[in-house]
Amino acid sequence: MTQMDTESPAVARGTSDPVIEMRGISIAFGGVPALDDVDLRLFPGEVHALMGENGAGKSTMIKALTGVYSIDSGTVVLDGEEQQFSSPAASQAAGISTVYQEINLVPNLTVAENMLLGREPRRRGGIDFKAMNRQAAASLERLGISVDPASELGSHPIAVQQLVAIARGVDVDARVLILDEPTSSLDADEVEMLFSVMRTLRDHGVAIVFVSHFLDQVFEISDRMTVLRNGRLVGEVLTEETTQLEVVRMMIGHELAALERLESASGAGVDRSARPVLKALGLGRKGSLEATDLDVYEGEVVGIAGLLGSGRTELARLLFGADTADHGSLQVEDDRSHLRSPRHAIQRKLAFSSENRRAEGVIEDLTLADNMLLALQARRGWMRPIPAAMRTRLVRQYIEALDIRPPDPNALMRNLSGGNQQKVLLARWLITEPQVLILDEPTRGIDIGAKAQIQQLVADLAQQGVAVVFISAELEEVLRLSDRVVVMRDREKVAERLNDDLTVADVLEIIAGSARQEEPSDA
Amino acid sequence: MTTADPLAPAVAGSAWDRLRGFAPPSRFLPVITTFALLVGMFGAGAVRYPGFSDPQVVLNLFIDNSFLIVLAVGMTFVILTGGIDLSVGSVVALSTVVAARTMEAGWPPLVSCVLVILIGCTLGLLMGLAIHYFDVQPFIATLAGLFFARGLCFLLAGRPLPIHNKSFSGFAEASISLPGGYYTTWAVVIALLIVAVAAFVLHRTLVGRTVYAIGGNETSALLMGLPVARVKVGVYVVSGLCSALAGLLFSLYMLSGYSLHAVGMELDAIAAVVIGGTLLTGGRGFVVGSVLGVLVLGTIQTFISFDGTLSSWWTKIAIGVLLLAFVVVQRLVVRRQP
Numbered sequence: 001m002t003q004m005d006t007e008s009p010a011v012a013r014g015t016s017d018p019v020i021e022m023r024g025i026s027i028a029f030g031g032v033p034a035l036d037d038v039d040l041r042l043f044p045g046e047v048h049a050l051m052g053e054n055g056a057g058k059s060t061m062i063k064a065l066t067g068v069y070s071i072d073s074g075t076v077v078l079d080g081e082e083q084q085f086s087s088p089a090a091s092q093a094a095g096i097s098t099v100y101q102e103i104n105l106v107p108n109l110t111v112a113e114n115m116l117l118g119r120e121p122r123r124r125g126g127i128d129f130k131a132m133n134r135q136a137a138a139s140l141e142r143l144g145i146s147v148d149p150a151s152e153l154g155s156h157p158i159a160v161q162q163l164v165a166i167a168r169g170v171d172v173d174a175r176v177l178i179l180d181e182p183t184s185s186l187d188a189d190e191v192e193m194l195f196s197v198m199r200t201l202r203d204h205g206v207a208i209v210f211v212s213h214f215l216d217q218v219f220e221i222s223d224r225m226t227v228l229r230n231g232r233l234v235g236e237v238l239t240e241e242t243t244q245l246e247v248v249r250m251m252i253g254h255e256l257a258a259l260e261r262l263e264s265a266s267g268a269g270v271d272r273s274a275r276p277v278l279k280a281l282g283l284g285r286k287g288s289l290e291a292t293d294l295d296v297y298e299g300e301v302v303g304i305a306g307l308l309g310s311g312r313t314e315l316a317r318l319l320f321g322a323d324t325a326d327h328g329s330l331q332v333e334d335d336r337s338h339l340r341s342p343r344h345a346i347q348r349k350l351a352f353s354s355e356n357r358r359a360e361g362v363i364e365d366l367t368l369a370d371n372m373l374l375a376l377q378a379r380r381g382w383m384r385p386i387p388a389a390m391r392t393r394l395v396r397q398y399i400e401a402l403d404i405r406p407p408d409p410n411a412l413m414r415n416l417s418g419g420n421q422q423k424v425l426l427a428r429w430l431i432t433e434p435q436v437l438i439l440d441e442p443t444r445g446i447d448i449g450a451k452a453q454i455q456q457l458v459a460d461l462a463q464q465g466v467a468v469v470f471i472s473a474e475l476e477e478v479l480r481l482s483d484r485v486v487v488m489r490d491r492e493k494v495a496e497r498l499n500d501d502l503t504v505a506d507v508l509e510i511i512a513g514s515a516r517q518e519e520p521s522d523a
Numbered sequence: 524m525t526t527a528d529p530l531a532p533a534v535a536g537s538a539w540d541r542l543r544g545f546a547p548p549s550r551f552l553p554v555i556t557t558f559a560l561l562v563g564m565f566g567a568g569a570v571r572y573p574g575f576s577d578p579q580v581v582l583n584l585f586i587d588n589s590f591l592i593v594l595a596v597g598m599t600f601v602i603l604t605g606g607i608d609l610s611v612g613s614v615v616a617l618s619t620v621v622a623a624r625t626m627e628a629g630w631p632p633l634v635s636c637v638l639v640i641l642i643g644c645t646l647g648l649l650m651g652l653a654i655h656y657f658d659v660q661p662f663i664a665t666l667a668g669l670f671f672a673r674g675l676c677f678l679l680a681g682r683p684l685p686i687h688n689k690s691f692s693g694f695a696e697a698s699i700s701l702p703g704g705y706y707t708t709w710a711v712v713i714a715l716l717i718v719a720v721a722a723f724v725l726h727r728t729l730v731g732r733t734v735y736a737i738g739g740n741e742t743s744a745l746l747m748g749l750p751v752a753r754v755k756v757g758v759y760v761v762s763g764l765c766s767a768l769a770g771l772l773f774s775l776y777m778l779s780g781y782s783l784h785a786v787g788m789e790l791d792a793i794a795a796v797v798i799g800g801t802l803l804t805g806g807r808g809f810v811v812g813s814v815l816g817v818l819v820l821g822t823i824q825t826f827i828s829f830d831g832t833l834s835s836w837w838t839k840i841a842i843g844v845l846l847l848a849f850v851v852v853q854r855l856v857v858r859r860q861p
Contacts (some may be wrong), residue, residue, distance in 0.1 A: 089748045106739035108806040118748045126727030162724040
């Protein structure tokens with residue numbers, strides 16, 4: 001596809017007038033700015049990538065353009081005329097269509113209906129289904145998508161539904177097509193299919209906004225990029241004039257340095273001669289985890305590696321008493337009694353942050369402060385409310401310490417980005433001053449800046465003497481942080497290694513597994 | 524496909540092969556199940572009771588349930604969007620009372636009918652507005668409507684009001700002769716017309732497809748630029764309209780207005796819609812299914828009247844069992860989907 005630049009009608013790229021120009025856009029939610037003086041230019045026949053971390057303002061920007069949010073200040077100029085889109089319908093009528101990450105189609109109607117409803121062909125006062133299917137088939141074919149238009153949408157895989165959504169989008173004579181994370185649920189072939197559709201459209205002069213977390217894809221398909229950070233414009237660059245490293249640097253700013261510095265932070269001075277703070281002996285539960293031994297010492301980070309379903313999460317839940325063990329024992333300090341419930345575990349200074357942030361972590365309709373204080377309140381019991389002054393002090397302290405944004409204790413949890421939600425959850429447990437902190441996938445689905453901060457925090461906590469059990473699917477992360485690595489496979493602990501010069505390849509080999517490696521561990 | 528089998532004898536009759544290979548789209552399955560159930564019940568009745576197989580029995584089924592058919596049509600609109608309308612029974616009663624009261628006062632029947640229809644639509648509109656714009660649960664909004672309309676009945680008439688209007692009762696008693704000595708009533712014709720119009724609206728118009736789209740995914744429907752607000756309020760107006768029409772048909776059937784008419788009829792209507800294969804979560808189902816559902820309920824009653832020894836409460840027990848069976852079957856169907 002190297003010749004595409006010369007073939008595309010947009011050879012005059014950058015010299016023609018932009019179809020859309022957004023200037024000085026600012027939007028604030030409840031006084032907290034989400035966008036601050038951001039510009040965006042879209043040229044016809046061009047794929048424009050909107051780049052930024054979670055919470056940088058990409059979605060807000062898109063919603064400003066499509067009329068979902070109203071703009072506090074700034075102008076949107078379409079074809080040289082200033083516009084005010086008051087609703088998604090208004091922006092659609094102006095030729096801007098959006099395909100969201102979660103597919104906004106109706107599964108119980110047919111493919112053709114999903115594409116054409118709202119402007120369906122009619123005959124004798126009713127919908128002309130034959131003409132509708134014909135029209136849908138024609139536009140599907142033009143985009144090279146082979147689907148039966150009369151079939152029910154819900155019967156197709158997600159990727160096909162995504163393509164149908166795009167077909168609907170461009171069928172409205174779109175001049176601007178916005179694709180918000182369209183590739184997140186597609187495999188490589190399907191991504192290729194999508195890209196060829198995108199190239200076809202671009203060559204027809206459509207301006208495409210492409211939002212994706214996948215840098216490789218962005219560099220493959222885009223012509224121009226606008227980078228946002230913390231609701232501000234960092235810059236607009238041409239893809240061919242920049243590099244991935246450069247763009248990442250623009251996206252995360254100074255924070256990349258933190259990630260690099262971390263390498264040296266871990267590994268120092270764990271005293272394993274003392275009594276372990278957490279000692280599991282033959283801990284297991286029928287159907288979820290085989291008998292497992294695990295010692296965790298003060299000031300140590302124990303990484304748990306393994307594939308999804310290998311028993312990592314099950315182990316974490318048993319350690320915390322979220323599931324009850326049916327054999328083995330768990331000793332916290334010198335207390336041997338069984339953990340009956342998470343409440344019980346919290347009282348013994350254990351803390352557990354679940355991998356399922358949404359269902360088992362945050363309570364979306366409560367404020368940041370309420371979410372943060374839940375665990376402390378649970379430990380104190382409902383009879384002893386937390387004094388207001390203490391609440392304020394704690395919340396303010398942790399918002400500052402963890403750099404939570406927005407720094408507003410009364411912000412609703414649902415309005416925080418994933419990374420910031422995760423920080424609040426961490427704060428929730430840190431407030432209880434745990435001896436043992438169990439973190440299940442604390443960095444999943446959050447942006448690289450927040451990730452670096454959380455990793456740094458884990459390293460710092462270990463230095464302060466907290467024992468940390470760190471679970472992650474990302475082996476690099478586990479190896480970077482851990483003093484010791486436990487590898488799980490098939491609901492069983494298969495190895496335990498000191499993290500001296502362990503490499504990702506070593507761990508992968510253990511995970512991939514063979515009888516040879518199932519010998520007793522050497523830790 | 525069956526034709527791909529090279530070992531199949533060529534003479535085996537391709538018609539049979541086609542029949543055997545015919546797999547109806549899964550969305551029709553619940554309706555087909557209901558139809559099969561209806562046919563099965565009739566077969567059993569015909570074997571067991573002499574006279575059950577008389578076509579007039581079928582015609583009577585329609586005559587005795589014309590109002591319920593209309594009610595079920597309105598309910599289908601609402602349930603397809605994922606809502607529910609509990610007020611319909613009370614609105615039926617209110618309609619009979621208003622019709623009887625106004626005709627007693629000397630109003631011409633047509634004017635009475637228009638007033639009844641206006642009241643039904645207005646009540647539906649108010650409930651729809653509350654549901655859409657104030658985000659009131661449909662269950663609660665229409666429960667309020669149920670109490671309101673029932674209370675209004677008692678306010679207007681505490682005792683049964685017979686309808687003496689000549690042209691109204693004349694229309695009620697008029698029968699349409701069919702070939703073979705069978706007959707039916709105008710109420711049935713009206714009910715079937717309403718079914719036809721409803722089916723056309725649901726399947727051939729944007730409004731109808733939007734009803735399905737809302738039941739499938741309301742947010743998506745909104746983002747697709749479909750007229751969600753209008754349609755969502757509209758289905759309650761349709762249900763109110765159908766309740767008013769059903770109330771008029773019920774007045775024709777009973778020739779009286781009474782505040783205790785149609786107590787619990789909303790539940791019969793919901794049962795008919797569910798037995799007819801419409802998903803309570805919305806987005807799936809057909810008006811024809813609801814008509815079949817009404818006929819199933821009617822057939823159970825016919826069974827009991829033909830038997831003569833069974834208590835009429837067996838109707839309720841049979842409806843209860845059927846309803847549970849259908850909801851379980853629906854869950855299974857939904858669960859099979861990815």
